[in-house]
Amino acid sequence: MWNSVLQKSYLHTSVHLLKKAAHNLKGKSTADQRWIVRQLNDPFVKAAHVHNYRCRSAFKLLEIDDKYKLLKPGFNVIDCGAAPGAWSQIAVHRVNSTGANGEFPRGTVVGIDLLRIAPLDGAHFLSNHDITDPVTHAKLLELLPGAQAHVIMSDMAPNASGFKEMDHEKLITMSLSLIDLAEKVLQTGGSLICKYWDGALAHQLQQKLSAVFRDVRTVKPKASRKESSELFFLARSYRKNVMV
Structure with a gap:
């Protein structure tokens, strides 16, 4: 169940999020950049977007x-x-x-x-x-x-x-x-x-x-x-x- 959910989420959101990544990193501190990259690479963050959950938790x-x-x-x-x-x-x-x-x-x-x-x-x-x-x-x-x-x-x-x-x-x-x-x-x-x-x-x-x-x-x-x-x-x- 979990793998199928995450795979669907990845396909629907990864391209969109990656396009935004370069812009989001501009002018950010090193710590902020690490956080943004982690969020972009987090399959549960992507899944939350797809299922319209308010956060990955x-x-x-x-x-x-x-x-x-x-x-x-x-x-x-x-x-x-x-x-x-x-x-x-x-x-x-x-x-x-x-x-x-x-x-x-x-x-x-x-x-x-x-x-x-x-x-x-x-x-x-x-x-x-x-x-x-x-x-x-x-x-x-x-x-x-x-x-x-x-x-x-x-x-x-x-x-x-x-x-x-x-x-x-x-x-x-x-x-x-x-x-x-x-x-x-x-x-x-x-x-x-x-x-x-x-x-x-x-x-x-x-x-x-x-x-x-x-x-x-x-x-x-x-x-x-x-x-x-x-x-x-x-x-x-x-x-x-x-x-x-």
């Missing part, structure tokens, strides 16, 4: 969900750190939140980010909202049918400071806050997926997750660049009201 969620079947029609989903909205795009389709498929139940997708998120049919976006804020929690409870979610997902990350250990610690702290969110809105048996960067504190996050989820495992989708320390914890079968 859509393929991370697609691969994870294809394997573990987290998103089902009728499910309520919270997308944390949703901007620009690629994961929400996938969720909208898979939980049928637009109601486009009348044969299946209609789900709900709520995206949250400190940044503005452009509107997306089938999703409720809480732009300029903090997932740790009680005001945000109250709005979630209003938007989610039954005031509960089946899945919490997070591809959020702090702005890079250039200090690897500091950034790692910040992301772990952000991911730990998802456990507090789960206590408020995740239903028993629900799932959570969150990004983390490998490092000394990763085991603390894993231990906290394992205390309230029956199954916790590490996954690294093909769309996560090989050189990146990016990984995801996939936590399933939430045990509500367990003391952490």
Whole structure:
């Protein structure tokens, strides 16, 4: 599946992108030039253009969900750190939140980010909202049918400071806050997926997750660049009201 998708994407977009490359590189710093070249050569960037996904990260969620079947029609989903909205795009389709498929139940997708998120049919976006804020929690409870979610997902990350250990610690702290969110809105048996960067504190996050989820495992989708320390914890079968 993945090879066919990427091959089609390459054929449709490579010529167009390569024509733009020379112009895009003019006047750029060395670091910017490296980034542009990497983007131009990235098959997932090309595939995202073809499939009209807001960014390449859509393929991370697609691969994870294809394997573990987290998103089902009728499910309520919270997308944390949703901007620009690629994961929400996938969720909208898979939980049928637009109601486009009348044969299946209609789900709900709520995206949250400190940044503005452009509107997306089938999703409720809480732009300029903090997932740790009680005001945000109250709005979630209003938007989610039954005031509960089946899945919490997070591809959020702090702005890079250039200090690897500091950034790692910040992301772990952000991911730990998802456990507090789960206590408020995740239903028993629900799932959570969150990004983390490998490092000394990763085991603390894993231990906290394992205390309230029956199954916790590490996954690294093909769309996560090989050189990146990016990984995801996939936590399933939430045990509500367990003391952490």
